[in-house]
Amino acid sequence: MKPSASAEGEHTAVYFDTVTKRFDDVAALNAVTLGVGRSEFVTLLGPSGCGKTTLLKLAAGFLGPDGGSISIEGKRVNDIPTYRRGIGMMFQNYALFPHMSVADNVAYGLKTRRVPKADRDKRVADALALVKLKGMENRKPRQLSGGQQQRVALARALVINPTVLLLDEPFSALDKSLRTSMQVELREIQRRLGLTTIFVTHDQGEALSMSDRVAVMSEGRIRQLGSPVDVYRSPADPFVASFVGDNNRLRGQFVSMQAKQAIVALGDALVRVPGESLSGLEKSAAVDLFVRPEQFDVVAPEEPCTIKGSVVAQIYQGGHVDLQIECSGGAGERLLVRSPGEQAVLRWPMGAPVGVAIQADQCSAFPAA
Amino acid sequence: MIPRSTYQKVLGWVGLLAVLVIVAFLVLPAAVVTIAAFNDKPILSFPPQTWSWRWFGRALAYEDFRQGFFNGLIVTAWSSTIALCVGGMFAFVIDRYKFPLKSAIEGILISPLVIPHFTVGLGFLILAAQVGLSRGFAVVVICHVILVLPFVLRSVYVSLRNLDQSYEHAAASLGAGPLRVLTTVTLPLLLPGLVSGWLFAAILSFNEFTASLFVTSQRTQTLPVAMYNYVREFADPSMAALSVMYIVGTAALIAFANAFLGLGKVLNIEQSH
Numbered sequence: 210m211k212p213s214a215s216a217e218g219e220h221t222a223v224y225f226d227t228v229t230k231r232f233d234d235v236a237a238l239n240a241v242t243l244g245v246g247r248s249e250f251v252t253l254l255g256p257s258g259c260g261k262t263t264l265l266k267l268a269a270g271f272l273g274p275d276g277g278s279i280s281i282e283g284k285r286v287n288d289i290p291t292y293r294r295g296i297g298m299m300f301q302n303y304a305l306f307p308h309m310s311v312a313d314n315v316a317y318g319l320k321t322r323r324v325p326k327a328d329r330d331k332r333v334a335d336a337l338a339l340v341k342l343k344g345m346e347n348r349k350p351r352q353l354s355g356g357q358q359q360r361v362a363l364a365r366a367l368v369i370n371p372t373v374l375l376l377d378e379p380f381s382a383l384d385k386s387l388r389t390s391m392q393v394e395l396r397e398i399q400r401r402l403g404l405t406t407i408f409v410t411h412d413q414g415e416a417l418s419m420s421d422r423v424a425v426m427s428e429g430r431i432r433q434l435g436s437p438v439d440v441y442r443s444p445a446d447p448f449v450a451s452f453v454g455d456n457n458r459l460r461g462q463f464v465s466m467q468a469k470q471a472i473v474a475l476g477d478a479l480v481r482v483p484g485e486s487l488s489g490l491e492k493s494a495a496v497d498l499f500v501r502p503e504q505f506d507v508v509a510p511e512e513p514c515t516i517k518g519s520v521v522a523q524i525y526q527g528g529h530v531d532l533q534i535e536c537s538g539g540a541g542e543r544l545l546v547r548s549p550g551e552q553a554v555l556r557w558p559m560g561a562p563v564g565v566a567i568q569a570d571q572c573s574a575f576p577a578a
Numbered sequence: 579m580i581p582r583s584t585y586q587k588v589l590g591w592v593g594l595l596a597v598l599v600i601v602a603f604l605v606l607p608a609a610v611v612t613i614a615a616f617n618d619k620p621i622l623s624f625p626p627q628t629w630s631w632r633w634f635g636r637a638l639a640y641e642d643f644r645q646g647f648f649n650g651l652i653v654t655a656w657s658s659t660i661a662l663c664v665g666g667m668f669a670f671v672i673d674r675y676k677f678p679l680k681s682a683i684e685g686i687l688i689s690p691l692v693i694p695h696f697t698v699g700l701g702f703l704i705l706a707a708q709v710g711l712s713r714g715f716a717v718v719v720i721c722h723v724i725l726v727l728p729f730v731l732r733s734v735y736v737s738l739r740n741l742d743q744s745y746e747h748a749a750a751s752l753g754a755g756p757l758r759v760l761t762t763v764t765l766p767l768l769l770p771g772l773v774s775g776w777l778f779a780a781i782l783s784f785n786e787f788t789a790s791l792f793v794t795s796q797r798t799q800t801l802p803v804a805m806y807n808y809v810r811e812f813a814d815p816s817m818a819a820l821s822v823m824y825i826v827g828t829a830a831l832i833a834f835a836n837a838f839l840g841l842g843k844v845l846n847i848e849q850s851h
Binding site: 269290297298305308321365 | 749750751754755762763
């Protein structure tokens with residue numbers, strides 16, 4: 210955790226201080242503390258019901274917290290209504306006003322701020338140019354495609370120069386190719402304007418590709434806060450390990466600690482894994498190893514390896530090949546193994562007996578629950 | 579064995595016939611009255627032997643009908659507008675806030691559907707006499723407000739339910755205070771629901787007879803009451819002519835609303851977004 214995340218400093222734009230929110234006795238947020246730095250892009254990532262949207266709504270002021278406090282630019286906003294918070298927000302369904310033209314939608318926030326008409330027209334034109342929608346001023350939202358509607362929503366949120374940009378799953382309604390290009394475009398604009406941004410999504414790929422930092426949430430708590438690489442490479446707990454990215458869970462037994470590494474028995478084989486989270490375990494306690502698909506090496510069965518099995522499925526993905534390998538012996542566990550390039554298609558055909566080696570120093574290990 | 583296609587064909591014809599019969603049955607009374615209106619003779623008979631427009635002239639010229647029509651307009655305009663304001667506010671409160679006895683209050687607001695119109699009329703007649711209120715327009719308007727309120731309430735409530743709150747959230751996030759959100763976003767988006775509620779109320783109020791019979795006087799009688807009084811004394815086709823004008827007028831009103839707002843939205847049978 211970076212220092213800016215744990216304490217409110219002068220570079221903090223939004224700060225949630227032990228924020229709690231209950232809905233009819235069910236805790237939606239449990240003493241959540243999170244600092245978002247100025248110009249930082251922070252993603253709240255988690256499954257539905259984890260509290261990420263609630264946290265965003267608290268920042269927007271659509272909900273009030275039951276405990277703790279929220280500040281924006283150092284000012285406590287608990288009792289400040291949405292319309293005085295100076296935020297910009299994009300909604301899942303865009304929420305463009307259907308009875309107004311594109312230009313009127315974008316101008317709405319300037320009219321509430323009583324910006325004079327000449328200045329307003331110029332800023333609307335600039336905002337529409339920024340999102341590449343020149344010439345669409347007089348269309349109604351329903352005459353636009355999904356991608357164009359999203360651009361209008363972005364222009365409407367940006368034109369008021371918000372102190373914070375709040376994004377509530379804005380890409381979920383777009384098809385995949387459009388989504389990727391909009392993600393890149395949004396991130397570019399966000400960087401160029403240096404906008405503090407809080408982004409909510411359940412899509413871990415989106416979170417990893419866009420964020421400066423990711424807060425992985427579950428059951429009303431932040432389970433891990435860190436850079437995308439941190440969250441992917443060193444998950445803080447089994448939930449984060451299995452939620453972010455593909456992961457294989459292997460059950461083993463703790464053998465001993467050597468320096469900072471733990472020796473874990475996987476069947477007959479011994480592997481040496483990072484051991485910080487296993488210190489204090491008793492011998493032969495159950496351990497879960499989380500191994501990414503790309504942290505396996507497939508080898509011929511007679512070569513030294515950790516697990517033996519056979520290929521039961523090949524999924525050709527262009528740049529890489531995913532293999533499903535059923536472990537021999539045991540309960541027919543399946544491993545997802547990712548092999549870069551295309552060689553695996555011919556080299557490891559369906560049914561071929563293979564050996565699997567683990568790049569054990571890369572994987573994560575936790576005491577089994 | 580009948581081939582499947584023949585079987586389906588027969589079923590199709592039977593279905594079509596059934597639909598036609600039902601439609602004919604629905605239209606029958608209106609058709610009979612319309613035809614009877616053009617009878618030249620001063621009797622309500624069917625089918626007429628000779629034809630004339632003269633009963634339309636008679637209906638338009640008859641003083642009680644003229645008076646009843648304008649009384650009806652006054653009562654309808656006031657009662658449906660008041661019902662729209664009151665019902666709209668109640669619908670808003672019921673949709674947006676939680677409070678104790680909410681379902682009980684909803685029940686009471688819907689209760690005119692259960693209480694017969696003559697009971698409401700009689701109740702108001704007694705009350706008006708009790709407080710010494712003369713039988714003026716006020717009593718008729720209040721009585722009609724009570725009768726049409728449930729329809730307005732439902733209409734606005736359904737529109738509010740269908741209104742995605744993110745529009746209002748978006749407006750607030752752009753710096754609009756509650757009043758501005760209401761006037762620039764909520765009300766414009768609710769407009770079809772409000773218009774349909776008002777239109778329903780207006781048609782109901784203009785056609786209302788049972789309660790009106792109790793609470794109107796000679797001076798304030800509405801068109802249906804005037805027609806009832808007329809038919810007690812005369813039996814000529816001017817009643818039928820008036821009915822035709824009624825039907826044409828209402829149809830024109832609905833067609834007008836349809837042209838501007840879309841019938842689906844006006845009748846609240848389609849989601850506005």
